[in-house]
Amino acid sequence: MKSGPQLIPGDEPFRSMSDYAPLLIWASGTDAVCNFFNVTWLKFTGRTMAQEYDDGWTEQVHPDDLERCLAVYTAAFKKRDAFARIYRLKRYDGLYRHIADRAAPQYNFEGTFTGYAGYGMDVEELAEIPRLREILFGITQGEQRLNEELAATNEELSASNEELAAANEELVTANEELIQTRGALAKLNENLEKMVADRTDALTKSEAAAQVLNEELISTNEELAAANEEMVTINEELVNSREEILKSEKLFKSIATNIPKSLIVVMDSDYRILAAEGELLYKTDNGSKFDESDPLVMLLPDCHCKPFYEKMLNGRQFTVDQKGAEDRNIRIEFVPLRDDLGEVYAGLIMALDITDIKLAEERSAKLAAIVASSDDAIVSKTLDGIVTSWNASAERIFGYSESEMVGEPILKIIPDDRLEEEPRILDRLRSGERVDHFETKRMTKDGRLLDVSLTISPVRDNDGTIIGASKIARDISEKKRDETRKNDFIGMVSHELKTPLTSLSALMQIVRSKLKNSPDTFITNALETAGKQVKKMDTLINGFLDISRLESGKMAVVRTQFMLDELLVEAIAELKLITAGNLIHIDAGEKVMVYADRDKIGLVILNLLTNAVKYSPPTSPVDASCRIVGGKAQVSVKDRGIGIKPGEMEKIFDRYYRAETDYTHHVSGFGIGLYLSSEIIRRHSGDIWVESEVGKGSTFYFTLPLPDK
Ligand code: ADP
Numbered sequence: 025m026k027s028g029p030q031l032i033p034g035d036e037p038f039r040s041m042s043d044y045a046p047l048l049i050w051a052s053g054t055d056a057v058c059n060f061f062n063v064t065w066l067k068f069t070g071r072t073m074a075q076e077y078d079d080g081w082t083e084q085v086h087p088d089d090l091e092r093c094l095a096v097y098t099a100a101f102k103k104r105d106a107f108a109r110i111y112r113l114k115r116y117d118g119l120y121r122h123i124a125d126r127a128a129p130q131y132n133f134e135g136t137f138t139g140y141a142g143y144g145m146d147v148e149e150l151a152e153i154p155r156l157r158e159i160l161f162g163i164t165q166g167e168q169r170l171n172e173e174l175a176a177t178n179e180e181l182s183a184s185n186e187e188l189a190a191a192n193e194e195l196v197t198a199n200e201e202l203i204q205t206r207g208a209l210a211k212l213n214e215n216l217e218k219m220v221a222d223r224t225d226a227l228t229k230s231e232a233a234a235q236v237l238n239e240e241l242i243s244t245n246e247e248l249a250a251a252n253e254e255m256v257t258i259n260e261e262l263v264n265s266r267e268e269i270l271k272s273e274k275l276f277k278s279i280a281t282n283i284p285k286s287l288i289v290v291m292d293s294d295y296r297i298l299a300a301e302g303e304l305l306y307k308t309d310n311g312s313k314f315d316e317s318d319p320l321v322m323l324l325p326d327c328h329c330k331p332f333y334e335k336m337l338n339g340r341q342f343t344v345d346q347k348g349a350e351d352r353n354i355r356i357e358f359v360p361l362r363d364d365l366g367e368v369y370a371g372l373i374m375a376l377d378i379t380d381i382k383l384a385e386e387r388s389a390k391l392a393a394i395v396a397s398s399d400d401a402i403v404s405k406t407l408d409g410i411v412t413s414w415n416a417s418a419e420r421i422f423g424y425s426e427s428e429m430v431g432e433p434i435l436k437i438i439p440d441d442r443l444e445e446e447p448r449i450l451d452r453l454r455s456g457e458r459v460d461h462f463e464t465k466r467m468t469k470d471g472r473l474l475d476v477s478l479t480i481s482p483v484r485d486n487d488g489t490i491i492g493a494s495k496i497a498r499d500i501s502e503k504k505r506d507e508t509r510k511n512d513f514i515g516m517v518s519h520e521l522k523t524p525l526t527s528l529s530a531l532m533q534i535v536r537s538k539l540k541n542s543p544d545t546f547i548t549n550a551l552e553t554a555g556k557q558v559k560k561m562d563t564l565i566n567g568f569l570d571i572s573r574l575e576s577g578k579m580a581v582v583r584t585q586f587m588l589d590e591l592l593v594e595a596i597a598e599l600k601l602i603t604a605g606n607l608i609h610i611d612a613g614e615k616v617m618v619y620a621d622r623d624k625i626g627l628v629i630l631n632l633l634t635n636a637v638k639y640s641p642p643t644s645p646v647d648a649s650c651r652i653v654g655g656k657a658q659v660s661v662k663d664r665g666i667g668i669k670p671g672e673m674e675k676i677f678d679r680y681y682r683a684e685t686d687y688t689h690h691v692s693g694f695g696i697g698l699y700l701s702s703e704i705i706r707r708h709s710g711d712i713w714v715e716s717e718v719g720k721g722s723t724f725y726f727t728l729p730l731p732d733k
Pocket of ligand 1 (some may be wrong): 663
């Protein structure tokens, strides 16, 4: 039985050593099978270990030598003898070389046979020697030669034998070293095993100890974790409370700094200042920092505040008004701060500069007194018309008490037929306008109608935004009654004057016609002048009568269609009957028909012409025109007279108004002509106005709507 292929037979040291030997070394096992060939062999044959394995190597042995070669090996093997043989072995280059091969049985250190090991040498060169070849390969030559050659060969052989012996010795030494090394290794191994065992034992023991330790560690760890958690919670609480403190500090600061002109101080029970903040803190003249032991000293240099602090820390809450630096009014509130048990642990001192408030209070007290004592109703309201204040006179005039009116709409006192006034007034107020002396009627609680004059002004807040209105209502009913009485009187007087004047005028006309041809020119001239004066007087009396009618609402407008341009010409002609001198130029080229009260419009034109003559130098010309402008009939009267100041151009249309000038002092008049004219034009839905320049002259205009076609 052959043992399985063993590509690397024998011991590793042996194998590597043999690889480097210059001999063709081989080995076989206990089954005689060749199982090892060294590198030198394999290089020689140029084959692999697998090819040479078992009897593969015999393929390379010369066929003539094989049988003998194997026979020598088999015979020796059986007997476990060493043997030597020569045979031809094919080299890698295909050439057969003579190999001298020696082999010996092998035993391990226990003495057991392990197989054969052999080593061969290429002795081809030796084979070249003929005699040696004869000897070696059975070719006989001469005995002499043979002996010589044999001797020589012997020498050579012994030399190579020696080499082989030396190699063998080396091998043996190596083997011994190997055996020794093995022993040492075994020992080492033993030691190692022991060490491992000891170590394992120690480990096992220490594992048990470690287990205990580990358990302890785990429980400690758990405790630590719990402690850690507690720490985390405490930390969080700390962070929270710190945040809370920061927050309240911030809050304190922002409260204190946001209260204008204030100083807030927190003092502990030992009179130590815990916090002090506020605008007043930084208002020192020299910019120096406040006195930390007593921040109030800076505000109230003359104040001995210690007793106040004592009182506060003794649990009393109180307010003190003091005069501070620069005569400022300082109000100080002392508030004790108590803990849960009611013990005072600190005090809060709040100082407020109330100088401005005091001033404002004084001012508003004065105003309130004025409002309260005023004879006029003084009312304030929102821009939505809701009453916000109602003084005593308002109560007296309108009959409603303050509580009945505040919060109520002002419409309560406006008569139904005047309800549209309120939105118009509110509109004007919203745009910042003021309504001055607006005469109207208001209704009392008991339903009486009062004549009132209203002055309404917008009320603004500190930023100038209109937030409401103040209204002063003056009861002018009595005044109105007076006026009516006066008008009635004027009307009555005028009427009484008119009758004799009419008869006087008629009488004078008769006398004039009778004395028409009288040679006495004085009489005729005097009569003419008297006629003009009577006419003037008549005009004046007519004016008063008209005013009286107007005021009492009795001035009726009687409309007819007529030519305005013709009326203008007539008026000029009439004027000439009264006055003389001024040259009146008419530009009445356009035919303008209107639908109006002819007499009254005639009166207006005559008024304007009379004024133009009255308020200009005697010979200065007057231009009058009648045209259609912008779809309306327009009459203008232009003079080159004294002119009117800008501030008076509005007022001259008021009743009884006369401009105060040196010139007008010498001109007779009552200030009723323009008032009457404007009322007449207003009743015709027209406009009347003036353009004027002082010293250059004035142009009066009025318009009337054109009649519908
Ligand atoms: P009277 O002329 O009687 O005073 P009016 O009502 O007609 O009254 O006029 C009012 C005032 O207007 C006059 O007193 C005068 O001061 C001024 N006035 C009127 N017309 C003129 C004018 N053409 N030029 C200058 N001032 C005038």
